[in-house]
Amino acid sequence: MRAGIPTPGLAARDPQALRALALVGLVAAFFLAPGSHWSRVRTAFDWRGAVTPQAYRLDAWIDPPAYTGRPPLVLPGLRSDDTNTAQAAAVSVPVGSVLVVRAAGIATDALKIDGLDEIKPEPDAPAPPADARAGASERRFTVARAGSVQFTGPDQRTVSWRIAAIADTKPSIAFAKDPQTGPRNTLVLSYRVEDDYGVKDAQAVFTPTPPERGLFPRPGSPAPGLATPLVPPPDFALTLPQPGAKGGAGQTSKDLVAHPWAGARVQVTLKVHDEAGNEGVSETRTFRLPARAFSKPIARALIEERRRLAFDPSTRSHVESMLAALTLAPDQFAIPPAEYLGLRTAYYRLHNARSDDDLRGVVDYLWEVAVLIEDGTLSAAERELRAAQEALREALQRGASDEEIKRLAQDLRQAMEKMMRQLAEEARRDGGTDARPLDQNTRVIRPQDLQRMVDRIENLARSGSRDAAKQLLDELQAMMDGLKPGNRQAGRQQGQQQQSELGAMIQEQQRLRDRTYREGRPGQQGQQG
The missing domain is CATH 2.60.40.1550 (SARS coronavirus X4)
Structure with missing residues (x-):
């Protein structure tokens, strides 16, 4: 038997072909429904079997x-x-x-x-962990x-x-006021800094001003140029506002009196950097650096020639001639032997200098000779006191740790005690020069008061008030500066004024002065007896 051809008869039963709508809907659903359709279709025809999804x-x-x-x-x-x-x-x-x-x-x-x-x-670089x-x-x-x-x-x-x-913007820095001269001829710079994330460091950069033309310059002559300075400029770091702050006001005091550029007209520019390496620059200000005032003519001449040599090493012949002229007739100008030896040593050191380092050594030595002529020989106690003051000031300037501030404050206390013992000994030797009682309006400052000032400086530094601590240290040094040998000698020449100031500052010497006063009036002493 043979089967005939299948005759479903769908066309007769569905003459309008509505059965095609099912196929159209299936295709539309395939494209409209979300999901990875093709991956499912491929999976259906994957003869390798079901695959576990990869975990990642x-x-x-x-x-x-x-x-x-x-x-x-x-x-x-x-x-x-x-x-x-x-x-x-x-x-x-x-x-x-x-x-x-x-x-x-x-x-x-x-x-x-x-x-x-x-x-x-x-x-x-280290290898990744073994248990990764x-x-x-x-x-x-x-x-x-x-x-x-x-x-x-x-x-x-x-x-x-x-x-x-x-982008990280550049930091900015600007002068809050013109450079000023502070206590003890220190240079005071006031400024403001700003940055989007905070500044990293700042510094003051100095350059010499161009030399001025003479009163009657030669027609057509070129303007005098700047020589390369023998001594580098006194650039220094600036104190920043509170760490972490994006901006604020700052002030830095720097003692440049001993620097060879002191007293010269210079240009100063402030520069600031942030952590990203961006640099901000302020406007340039021109001013004269603070300098120590020397009263003795020879000392003033040495400082002037020292500055000349520091700015231009080619002027060494001029400086050498000046040193030779100063020592030409020591007896006629009443130059003491120690000063004469210092001047001749400076002359021969300059004459025999063979390098820039030798010339810089002469520059430093001229300062020592000038200070020796002006002040005389400093005692060991005065040198120790000055070194302790400068060490504490430098530590406050750079934000040292509390442990270092404590150690330096203790060194300052010991130096002050040693200085007071020396002053008391000198007053005991010269006790008869001042037989007057103290003025009743004189403020008596006891050694305990000075010690409390040092304690206050240490406490201010520990609490973060470094500027107030530096200001109090300046006041303390101003008090101690009145005890220098030069000031005492000037006081004796002015009629015993300095001895009265010494008794006002030291309580122990008050009792000594009272006893000296009683011994200077034997009549009253006999009546009291």
Whole structure:
């Protein structure tokens, strides 16, 4: 038997072909329904059998530079157990931030990077931990400009990040007032600094001013030029406002009296830097550096020639001739032997100088001779006191630790005690020069008061009030400056005035003066007896 051809008869039963709507709906549903359709179709015809979905994880975050103070920024990632098919984010971060992409279970080679620079690991970088998960990897990128990153997972899900770079602006610094002369001829600079994340350091930069033309310059002659200074300029670091602050006012005091540039007209410019390396520059101010006033003509002449040699080493012949002229007739000008030996030593050192270092040594020696002529020989106690004061001032200036401030304050106390013992001994030897009682309006400052001032300086520094501590130290040094040998000698020449000031400052010498006063009036002493 043979079967005939099948005759379903659908065309007769459905003359309008409505049965085709089912096929159209199936095709439309295939394209409109969400999901990975083709992957399901391929899986249906995969003869290798069912495959377990691959477990993976992709994380990313951005580390801003530490100096910005910003926390890390976490970006959306991908996970195999997440139902989201796409992740995206747009962020703005400071320039210099680092994008970290860490993957587990998948490779990061499929990352599509645009505009970011990858950070290659160092050759001697430590190896990853032995217990790290198999297949884990990490890549880092520097954000120097705007860029984007895209990644497609094994299940065709995607993630993208668009990163904008925020440029770090330059810091700014400006003079709050003109450079001024502070106590003891110190240079005082007041200024304001500003930055978006905070400044790193600041300094004052000095340059010599061009020499002035003569009163009657030769017609057509070129303007005098600047020589290369023998001694470098006295550039120094500036004190910054409170750490972590983005701006504020600052003030720095610097003792430049002993520097060879002291007393010269200079130009000063303030410079500031931030952590990103940007530099800000202030306007330039022209002024004359503070200098010590010398009363003796020979000392003044030495300081002037010292400054001349420090600015232009080619003037050594002029300075040498001046030194020879000063020692031409020591007996006629009543030059003491010690001063004469100092001047002749300076002359021969300059005459035999063979290098710039030798000339700088002559510059330093001229200062020592000038101070010796002006002040005489300083005692060991005075040198120790001056060194202790300068050490504490320098520590306050650079923000030293509390332990160092405590140690330097103790050194200052010991130096003051040693100085007072020396003054008491000198007053005992010269006790008969002042037989007058103290004025009743005179303020008596006891040694305990000076010790309390040092304690106050230490407490202010510990509490963070470094400026107030430096101001109090200046007041303390101003008190102690009145006890210098030159001041005592001048006081004796002015009719015993300085001995009265000495008794007003030291309580122990008050009792000595009372006894000297009683011994100077034997008539009253006999009546009291």
